[in-house]
Amino acid sequence: MRHLLVSFFALGLVIACGSSQGSSFQDPDDAGASSTTSSSGTFVPSEGGASSSGDPRESCASKVLCGEPAICCATGQECVKNACAEACATGVRCGEVCCAAGQVCLSQACVAPGKACNDSFDCEEEEFCEPTIGKCLPQPVEAGACLYKPPVAPLALTLEWSWTESAVFAPEFNQIVNTPMVVDMDGDKIPEVVIVTSKNDSGAYNQDRPAYVRVLEGREDPASPGSKKPKEKWAATVDAYKDGNEVNPRGTPAVGDIDGDGKIDIVAPRMSGGLIAFNADGSLKWKTANRTKYDSVTVAIADMDNDGKAEIVAGGLVFDHEGTLVSGEVTGQALWGSNDPGYGPVSIIADVDGNAASTEQFVVTGNRAMRKNGTMLWDISEEKSPLLAALGVPNDGQIPDGYTAIADLDKDGKPELVVIGQGILRVQEASALPPDKPKVLAAIRLPGSGRGGPPTVADFDKDGIPEIASANGTKYNVFEYDPAKPEDKRLSVKWSKDTQDGSSNVTGSSVFDFEGDGSAEVIYNDECYSRVYRGDNGDELYKIVNSSATIHEMPVLVDVDGDNNTELLVVANDYHHSIGTTKCEGYDAAAGEVPRHGIFAYGDANDRWVRTRKVWNQHAYHITNVTADGKIPQVEPRSFTVAENNDYRVSSQGKGVYNAPDLLVDLEISLFSCPTAIDLRARVKNQGALGVPAGVKVKFYLGADATGTLLGEKLTTKPLLPGESEVLTLSYATTGATAAFFVVVEGTAATGVIDECLTDNNTGKSGGIRCPGVN
Numbered sequence: 001m002r003h004l005l006v007s008f009f010a011l012g013l014v015i016a017c018g019s020s021q022g023s024s025f026q027d028p029d030d031a032g033a034s035s036t037t038s039s040s041g042t043f044v045p046s047e048g049g050a051s052s053s054g055d056p057r058e059s060c061a062s063k064v065l066c067g068e069p070a071i072c073c074a075t076g077q078e079c080v081k082n083a084c085a086e087a088c089a090t091g092v093r094c095g096e097v098c099c100a101a102g103q104v105c106l107s108q109a110c111v112a113p114g115k116a117c118n119d120s121f122d123c124e125e126e127e128f129c130e131p132t133i134g135k136c137l138p139q140p141v142e143a144g145a146c147l148y149k150p151p152v153a154p155l156a157l158t159l160e161w162s163w164t165e166s167a168v169f170a171p172e173f174n175q176i177v178n179t180p181m182v183v184d185m186d187g188d189k190i191p192e193v194v195i196v197t198s199k200n201d202s203g204a205y206n207q208d209r210p211a212y213v214r215v216l217e218g219r220e221d222p223a224s225p226g227s228k229k230p231k232e233k234w235a236a237t238v239d240a241y242k243d244g245n246e247v248n249p250r251g252t253p254a255v256g257d258i259d260g261d262g263k264i265d266i267v268a269p270r271m272s273g274g275l276i277a278f279n280a281d282g283s284l285k286w287k288t289a290n291r292t293k294y295d296s297v298t299v300a301i302a303d304m305d306n307d308g309k310a311e312i313v314a315g316g317l318v319f320d321h322e323g324t325l326v327s328g329e330v331t332g333q334a335l336w337g338s339n340d341p342g343y344g345p346v347s348i349i350a351d352v353d354g355n356a357a358s359t360e361q362f363v364v365t366g367n368r369a370m371r372k373n374g375t376m377l378w379d380i381s382e383e384k385s386p387l388l389a390a391l392g393v394p395n396d397g398q399i400p401d402g403y404t405a406i407a408d409l410d411k412d413g414k415p416e417l418v419v420i421g422q423g424i425l426r427v428q429e430a431s432a433l434p435p436d437k438p439k440v441l442a443a444i445r446l447p448g449s450g451r452g453g454p455p456t457v458a459d460f461d462k463d464g465i466p467e468i469a470s471a472n473g474t475k476y477n478v479f480e481y482d483p484a485k486p487e488d489k490r491l492s493v494k495w496s497k498d499t500q501d502g503s504s505n506v507t508g509s510s511v512f513d514f515e516g517d518g519s520a521e522v523i524y525n526d527e528c529y530s531r532v533y534r535g536d537n538g539d540e541l542y543k544i545v546n547s548s549a550t551i552h553e554m555p556v557l558v559d560v561d562g563d564n565n566t567e568l569l570v571v572a573n574d575y576h577h578s579i580g581t582t583k584c585e586g587y588d589a590a591a592g593e594v595p596r597h598g599i600f601a602y603g604d605a606n607d608r609w610v611r612t613r614k615v616w617n618q619h620a621y622h623i624t625n626v627t628a629d630g631k632i633p634q635v636e637p638r639s640f641t642v643a644e645n646n647d648y649r650v651s652s653q654g655k656g657v658y659n660a661p662d663l664l665v666d667l668e669i670s671l672f673s674c675p676t677a678i679d680l681r682a683r684v685k686n687q688g689a690l691g692v693p694a695g696v697k698v699k700f701y702l703g704a705d706a707t708g709t710l711l712g713e714k715l716t717t718k719p720l721l722p723g724e725s726e727v728l729t730l731s732y733a734t735t736g737a738t739a740a741f742f743v744v745v746e747g748t749a750a751t752g753v754i755d756e757c758l759t760d761n762n763t764g765k766s767g768g769i770r771c772p773g774v775n
Contacts, residue, residue: 006602027186039400059714064681065350065712068740068767079668079683082764090722093685104130106689107140118628119613120654121597128656131564131611132691132719139655146688146757148660150515155532155542156605160567161220161228164598166197169236173197173212174597175204176571177551178252179298179508182218182616183630185255185280187234190217192233192280193612194266195571195599204575205549207296208272210246213253215229215266215282217560218601230601238282245284246271248346250296252552254618256632258301258310259321264630267312270295275314277323286323296344298552298619302627303634304361304372306350310632311372315345318372327374337365339403339451340685343506343551348620351638352404352415353377354431359635364430366402366419378432385440387487391424400441401412401545403454403506405648406430406622407466408640410483415640416441418648420452420470425491427481440492441483448475450505457648458511460494460535462519465644467494467535469522473505476524476531478538495538499526501520503582507550508619511535511650512557512566514655516610520650523555523568528584530555530570544602547574547584547595556616557651560601566609566651568602574690588631606752611653661720662688663697667743667764670729674771677731682743682764684716685725692720692754699740700730704765708742736774740767 039299060072066079073084088098096106103110113135113431120129132136140146165171174197181194198204198211214232217309219232219745239245247253251269263280270276273292277285300313314318316336317328319466337347340633350364362369370378380399387396403419408705409427410414417430418440423446429438446452450473460467460478468479468491478494501507509524514532521541522533529548533539553571560567574595576582584604587593603609617626626632663686670679682698701708714728731742740774745762756762 003737008411011444012213015116042439060671063671063674065671065766065769066666068765070669070766070769073668079666081683085351085476089217091725092721099723103723104137105615105687106138107145110723112391112416113137113269114701120656121613121623122627125656126655128654128659130656130691130721132693132721140659146660146662146690147658148755148757149517149658150608150610150755152515152517153606155514155607157544157568157602158605159228159543160561160601160603161230162600163195163216163230164596166232168232168234169241170212170567172201173199175200175249175575176251176550176597176599177205177553177573178571179554179619180556180569180571180599180616181253181255181262181266181618182556182560182569183255183626184562184614184628185215185630187629191228191558191560192216193218193560193569193599194253194255196247196249196251196253196268198599200575200578205249205270205551207248207250209249210271211241213247213266213268213278215280216599217759219563225663234282236258240278240282241282245276245287245448245737247276248272248296250551252619254299254301256314256617256626256630258308258312259634260308261774267299267372268399269299269314273473275299275312275319275323279293288323288325290325292317292344294344296551297570298344300347300349300618300620300635301632302349302730303359303632306359306635308634313345313347313349316363316365316370318363318370318374326372328368336363336368336370336401338401339453339506340504343504346403346508346619348404348406349428350415351636352406352417352430352432354414354433361636364404364405364406364417366421367399378434378437378631380437383437385426385443385675386439387443388424390488391421391443391445393424402426403452405455405457405468406640407457407648408646409457409466409468409481413641415638416481418455418457418531420446420455423449423472425452425468425470425479427491442481442487444479444491444493445476446470446472446475449473452499453506454508454649456509456511456650458520458535458650459518459647460511460520460522462517462536468593469509469511471501471505471507471509471524471526473501474523476509476521476533476538478535497533497540499524500528500584501526501550503527503576504550507548508552508554508649510554510556511647513652514566514604514609519645523557525553525555525570526530527582528586538627544570545578545593545596546570546572546600547582547588548596549573549576552619554619556648557612558616559612559614562613562614565603565607566612569599570602571599572596583717607755610657612651613653618650620649623650623652630697643730656690659690660688660755661686661690661692661722662756662758662761663692663696663720663745664761665743665745665764667741667766669741669769670764671771675734675774677733678739678769678771680711680732680741680743682714682727682728682730683708684728686718686720686722688722688757691722694718696720696754698728699744699746701744702732702739703742704740704767705742706742706744734771734774736770738768738770741765741769
């Protein structure tokens, strides 16, 4: 059965056993005992197998029957695929072998789980993170593995929860113009969502107006089932809500463990300038002494010098983990990484010195790379590019600043810097050691109007080569880069779609491969709609009415509630719409299409989207910059050298995304309760490549199939890793008549869905059964 419904509210029950039929992938049990099946026959044990006299139960010493027609298993045997086989004391069977306690069965071998993990990026290169136990396991080779690849189907979004105003503090502060951040802040495996909320009034988004950081639990509040409202984690008395601790409405925070104490911190631009940091409980951690005013900055975090303590970057300013300014001038450099001063810098941090032996990281902007101490690795701000001059860049093509991303675009092992500045996309070398300086390799003017927003990089068409995407005032554009062409032809428009962003035209976007097929989809929000575009041709796959001022808002894809399913988070604001500054002519008010504010979490109505990470910690997120539990790596892997991470502002799960369970059930009959009852024992086994949580439902029927009388249901009580099994027992009061019984692993009133790799092997049966001597 492909879709298996699972309840996580397990009932009290007894252990049991199971079997199943046919399999298209390599079944680790195929080397075991053979199956015996029949559609008729009555089993009445005979004494010693030689006479029909005496107590028939004694002729089957184990009193355990298996198969159809039923045969008697020897003591110490169990029913496996309708045949008797030696029992596995550990409950972990792998073909003919019983694995040791604590092992699992993967690729027909018993293996022991490795180190603890939160996602596959915590594991070694050829491992995946088993979410059921949070440990690394070898990734099965694809040939013969149990995999589930979601069918390509129209996106079907369902609202899981929304927050539109606070029930705790200052409900009028409900406008969100920043990218939401997601991380598990308290270690309970349920991520939290960090948002910045500003007031719904005149000047709401000005940087000298107040705004407040808030933290929401990433799921519907379990204390209010059906409300579709998340729990607010902070009380009204926390430091974050006190006078003097307000944040910048236009600034975007970053989250992570900045000082290596194992606790999550929030660093945000402060109202009227500077930075402010909060602990996970809302208490004040520090404020910067410097109150330099720089508008709309986004914060980035990385351990630039590999000392175990993170640096915090805001534009061209570098602060240490305690908020002390380390380097950067208070003017000029403060706007590094910007395409427009009014919308602030979006700096990135990367290792771009080209020295394989060094792991030092640098602040990287459109025309400079700076060390932690403020000295330059390279500076091309005074250099001139004929390519840019040909596109009308002033001063003979003097290289301007801009929004950046980094990736290995030509797969030569060296990174390229992608820059959006002055309405132009350019690609330039990213790595250089003095006296060398990076060169501009290609440039193209963005179709449409306006400056252009922070770029994303991903493989949009499954050709193995990254593409580049960026939005401006009237278009969303995807570009291809081909270094083999002449330099003025290396960048070309792959596709372009009309959008509406007349206010800022510098908004970012994110990318996610919903089907996990290697072709990424684009998620972008203009002033009126949040859209999902097909990556290879730009077809609109889904559209949500979602009003936005297009400042730093950017949709993100994360597992926001820790259920191993992916959700789409979008933020909204409506002040500009309410006063007529921004108009959405396409809205149908009669159909309920109106501007809105708050944050909204959407999931797949059919749970088909592939899994992804439980973290998105900064605007310049690129997977390797943060672990799943919010730690900042002391030595960050170069994202552009890791095959599956050669992208930017992309959400991904890593290895094991297609791994799936395969549940089977064997039905064995116990005569120990005769003559009053027959015990039906369903052994549920997972022979797939991914564990399943407790709560798998099994139905028991009187009859040869599911058209018979439903006798009852049972739920598994423990997670089942690959190779593990559990026995569920249902007692049937005998009537004296010969009977057949049927079991199926399924559920119709469950709270979760599990996709299996096989569709037709979730049943077991036994026939011709009655208690001996009962007429």
